[in-house]
Amino acid sequence: MDVEILARIQFAFTIAFHYIFPPLSIGLGLALVIMEGLYLKTRDKAFHEMARFWTKVFGLTFAIGVASGIVMEFEFGTNWATYSRFVGDIFGSALAAEGIFAFFLESGFLAILLFGWDKVGKRLHFFATCMVAFGAHFSAVWIIVANSWQQTPAGSHLEVAGKVMPPDYLPAPGEWEHSRMVIDNFWEVVFNPSTLDRLSHTVIGAWQAGAFLLISVSAFYLLKGRHSGFARRSMKIGLAIAMVSSLLSLVSGHSSAQVVAEHQPSKLAAMEGLYETTTNAPLTLFGWVDEDTGRTIGPKIPGALSILVGGSTGTEITGLNDIPPDLRPPVQATFQFFHFMVAIGGLLILISFSGGFLWWRGILWNAHSPLARAYWWVAVFAVFLPQLANQFGWFAAEIGRQPWIVWGFLKTSDGLSKVVSANQVLGSLIGFMLIYSLLFALFIYLLNKKIQNGPEGASTETYTEPDWLKNRNS
């Protein structure tokens, strides 16, 4: 295998592994703020015990997130040195800002969150929890800014050997070493056309990851008939977040796709498997792309894609046939990952709201109801769904960006480190695979152990619903 494919596999592998954890930090961070907020408001010890349990889970995911996160920052330089030289003037600032504004905040207050229960007062502890959650969200801001700028560059121009070039200029092979993007306007870089939509979609996906972890663990306890009070409360918080965020995800996903349609037509065409440029473009619900003949097989809704993108069937959508073959992304992979993500998104809405419905009808906590038990079973395994949707969404976004590493300016194949050999990358890739497999196995083992041990404290076992929280039917 050549160095390009190895470097791409290594980056994909390390970022996919890393991305299991930050969404949990963001989602659980939000849940912890809610739990501790409720504790401060109600002075009910049960919320305190709940926050303590989830804090331990948070600590575990955070540690692996930190350990696998530093790899990402190194890899831009180690494997993509030409890219790093090319984008340093812009991309580096976002990374540095992430470190100074988000990571310091997060890691500093994490110490109080994890170890400060007896060292500081309740209010200061709550403040620390808020800061950790805020830091986790804020780090998403900067990394999404950096990534979105790669997708839809703005606020910058191309320079070759110090000379300003027109935006459509593509440097010759020997010129890459002396080419770079130069910043014009910081705020235009930060608020480039896709930042806000992609940021909201990413953060909402992270909330779902956290919410469904709460729901899954709670459902497990309900099935086992353990910690029922704890489980009810956790599941209520989880379902509340899940219902809101699964709907918001639909909205933010829709507007993200509209930005893709406007700025990255080849990516949209690949996501939808559309070859012919046309008005009244159909939406393929699921299917298979035949890349050789340029056809997509599967059930289609006529005109629906045009309506989604432009609001009317008259909206013309660019098909892949109007994009030069060397500028098309891998269509099948982009199409399938995108469609799986959308399908899971729909499923998450269904699961969240059927849970909400059962809760509302007072059925959800009834261990004798087959409906409730069936729901608990679904809920236990639903924890994987937002994780998969998050991964697939990013796969679609990044595979759909190909062949560009910086859209319209630098191709992925031109961004590699020139001095790194295939054998070096193969060696480090094997190293990462071994270490991450070990970490993942240990993570699952320890998470399972934590869940089996359950929350500590007596009030989680004997649970009486306080008046203000009483459901009208239970």
Place this chain on the structure above:
Amino acid sequence: MDLNLTWFLLVGVLFAGYAILDGFDLGVGMLQLFIRDDRETRICYNAIGPVWDGNEVWLVTGGGALFAAFPEVYATVFSGFYTPFMLLLFALIFRAVAIEFRSKESWPFWRKSWDIGFFTGSFLASFLIGVTMGNIARGVPLDADFEYAGGFFTLLNPYALLMGLTTVALFLMHGSIYLVMKTEGDLHDRIRSWVNPLIIFFIINYAIVTLATLLYVEQITDILRQQPGFFALAILLLLAIANIPREISKGRDFRAFLSSCSTMLLLMALFGIGMFPNMVYSLPDPANSLTAYNGASTEKTLGIMLIIAIIGIPIVLAYTVSIYWIFRGKVKLGPDSY
């Protein structure tokens, strides 16, 4: 003072902050292996438990700042030193998860394995950081495009290896003093008895490195020859080191630790002065050296970054100090401890 010099200093401050703060974490990581008793080992882990993660952020931010302010330097060093940096990443990963995982099971095999992982990760990270600094100071082959032109074994030259060993010695010394400050009773007295031998071990290493620098690393010697005023820093450095055993013998552990921090700050300052304006020295062709000028981002980016730094650094310092204040004093094992 121009923006390039400012950023040379700021990146230096971030890496110095990393060395001072994570330096004692790495030192503790190495020293804990020599403590047999599980409860005492736990005290070592918990001495750095609440702070190591924040300390590592100095490296992450330093790396980000290097990427932003000096992309050429970042790209050249990270791609050129590919294999050592991958090993450094593996070491940092093991260090991080060892701290988190060790306490989760009580079997002796589990705990001992993580202790060894913690030691290996900390030792390797310290050593590789030193090797990297040794190489950029002594010089590595760069071509006219600033691409690294050597191989893996070019990096394993005696000077760089010696610098690696010196860094290990420095972090061991620093970590032992930190532990003295954070422990009490029998453990405190035992670690205290390690401090002087570790200081001597460091001084021997440092003396040999200094000698090697004077003999073989002309560009640094030249700078110091032109600016003899900087020898004052070397004298201060010796005073700071000499002050450590004095404070320890008087039982003023915190002041001993401050003295050790000052030692490291002065070491980094001397390193920076010896380097400037070079960031990666090129050998055998010094004309290809990467400097704070030819490796930098545009003035505009450096200016924007300076605003970010001016806003960010005071906030960072404020809560770093607060966290250390909240977790001050001797380690007490509690229900939330590792």
